[in-house]
Amino acid sequence: MKTYFRLLSFAKPIEKFAIPYVILTLLAVVFNTLQLALLAPLLTTLFASGSANATILTKPAGWADVTGYLNYFSQQISFTYGPFGALKFVCGVIVIAVILGNVFRYFAQRIMEDFRIHTLLNLRKSVFNNVMDQHVGYFSNQRKGDIIAKIASDVGAVQFSVTGTLQVVFKEPLQLTAYVFMLFSISFKLTIFALLVIPISAFVISKIVKRLKEQATMAQHMFGLMISYLDEALSGIKIIKSFNATEAIKDKFDSENVRYSDLGRKMARRQQLSGPVSESLSVAMVTTIVLYGGSLILNHQSDLTGPEFVTYIALFSRIMQPAKALTNSFSGIHTGLAAGERVLELIDQKPEITDAPDAVSITSFNHSIRLENLSFSYPGRTVLKDINLTIPKGKTIALVGPSGGGKSTLMDLIPRFTEVESGRVTIDGTDVRKLKMESLWSLIGVVNQESMLFNDTIFNNIAFGLPDATQEQVEHAARIANAHDFILQTEHGYQSNIGDRGMKLSGGQKQRICIARAVLKNPPIMMLDEATSALDTESEKLVQEALNNLMKNRTSLVIAHRLSTIQSADMIVVLEDGQINEQGTHLELLQRNGLYKRLIDMQTFND
Template structure:
């Protein structure tokens, strides 16, 4: 129940919906009950003999006793105005009652739908916002498809099962209680007799739905795997086809699809069995009541009249409807709680990188960026150990060395995508942990080896994250990035859609769009992670020229495997096994005849 009530907290302010829902639901139940309560007076009127002696009226009953009150007024109408007028009165009352009952039922459903959508809005917003705030390491350990499944599918399950159950929790028990009160008013002995079905039915249904929660968890995990397989297949479609792995991918997806189908079929069998079982018990009990009540009537063993007996049966048959809805909700709530737990786990995931309570905003970069005895590890594996490095303002610093040495990790630590285990990184002498992440990242432009573009226009990709950009500024950034000419040659110029992940553009064109995006941001610090290594010679030349334009009058940290990229750097730091083993200019390092010289001789760097 803790999970259920926590999920309901996303409906706040719930009183905005709950109060009008309660009012409209109560009125709907009252008028719906009234429709059935009028059945006995209707039958009394129809079977009354015209011209017979006046029927005994008796004392006026309390308004709470609906059946007796209407019987009193119908009898009064028959005695004073005749059977036809009484019949008109009863039929008119039924019509008005039905109109009001359905009107209030419609209003209550509208209010509940608004609550459901409002809850879904808040829940999905909370999940997505927290995911966006999480550190990069989280995404390295989680399947993207599983995250998508939680944000999309699981939230929908919560919406239709948990918030739907809220409707059942109030409306159906209220309807059930109201019907039972009326049944007691008609015949206490028959009502007590009818109670025999409830514990038996509840016991059987509880056995049926017992394993639903475990199955729901397995179902949602399987669905998340399917989404992951789909995402991986679409992202790597070229590799799939190049390695003739199409059948392998199909088989992997199909096996998970079959597993998901088996689980959902098993769940459906249990959920669907609850309703027929409750209905069977209800009909069996109605037959028993007819037998018992008929015996009382035939033997004149009860004061119950024939119209009242028919009304009792009608009411009891309707009692099974809310009882059935309640049993169905118990079977559905397991799926909702299981999905809700997965969603809440994602909401509860805490980012490892957060702003300090007293963090300050930094507005500029004036002196240097420094690594001071920095150590970093992924779980048990140490990646950086005792790193000391100074990146002076206006200088270009290149990180080189064998793959896996920790170069990319060093670059990821600067904008605080991750935090070191020990040591510190400072900007103008200020520990970056004491600076707000947003103001720190505002000083930096990032260009990665992988050109990350969004399925949008070229203009919007260059202006990404900004809403007040002028077209001339975007064009100026594109010119610096050597992108303006090829953009004009596309179908719609700057309004051309680049496709999913920029697939409509070549690798060099995508990279130049990314550089233009960094130029537009006009940051004082540039972080360039192997920005040309995946390009052909011609594209590399254009991109390198764009990078040179980008790095003018800026502080740059560059990771590269090509000599042409780093030989003109002011400082070259050679990283091996998480340590800075050499440092200097290109010529100085060649003279040292160390690791840098060996890498050059092995042609790790190429012109």
């Protein structure tokens, strides 16, 4: 129940929906019950019209004898307007009760639908917001498909089972109570007997739905795996085709799909079994009541009249509908709670990297970035060891070295995408852990090897960090990035859609759009992570020229795979096994005849 109430907390303000829903549902239940209760006076009027020995009824003494009151008023109307007049009156009241009952039920359902959508909106917003607040390293340890499944599928399951159950849990017990009250009003003795039979149905149904929650949890996990496989297959379609791995990927997805389908089949069978079982049990119970009640009447052991007994049977047969809805909702709620626990698990995930309570904003960069005694490790592997490095304002610092030397990790530590293990990173003498991260990020522009673009227009991709940018500002940034000319050649210019992850553009074009995006942001610090390594020679030349334009009058930290692109850097830092092996200018490092010289010779030889 703790999970259930936590999920309902996303429906606040609940009273906005609950109060009108309760009022409308109460009215709907009253008129819905009245429809059946009026059967007694209707049948009494019909039977009495042909009987010379009709009993003169007196006004009931007890307020709970609803059927007695209805029969009494029906007979009074019959005395005044005749039997046919009474029949018309009773039929009219039944029609009005049906109309009003359905009108109130309709508006109650509308309010509940608004409540459901409102809850879904808040829940999905909270999940997505919390995911986006996680530090960058969090996503390295998570399956993207599993996160997508929680936001899409699990939240939907919560909407239709948990919030839907709330409607059933309030309305159906209320309707059940109204029916039971009417049954006691007609016959106390017969109702006591009937209530002893009902728990048998509840016991059988509870046995059927016992394992549904466990199966639902497993089903949601399998669905997340399928989404992950789907995402990987779509993202890596070229690699899959080139390695002739299409059939293997199909088999992998099909295997998981079969497991998920088999489990879904078992859950469906268990859920669908509750309906026929409860239906059969309800018929058996009605039959038992007819036999028992009929024997009492035939043996003159009951005060019930024929019309009252027929009304009683009609009411009792309807009592199984709310009881059945309750049992079905309890089987459905297990699926919703299992999904809800996965959603809440995502909401409860706390970011490992957050602003310190006394963090301050930084608005400018004036002197230098310093890395002091910096060390960092991944589980089982040390990446950086005792790094000391100063990056003066306005200078270009290049990081080079063998793969796995810690270059990208070092770059990620500056904007706190990853947290330092020991030592510290300072900007203008202030530890970055004492700065508000959003203000820190506002000073930094990033261009990675992988061009991350969005399925949107070229204009919106360039203006991503500055939504209020004008056409002139965007075009100016594109010119600096050597992108303006090819943009004009696209179908709709700056309003051309570039497709998923920019698939309609070449690698060099995508990279220049990313550079234009960084130019428009105009940050004082630039971080370039192998921004030209995946390009052909012609594209590399255009992109490198754009990068040179981007780095003018900025502090730049560059990771370079092609060493020819960073020979003009103010300082080159050579990393090997997580340590600074050597540092200096291009000419200084060549003269030392160390690791940098060997790397240059290797690339020259390969070229």
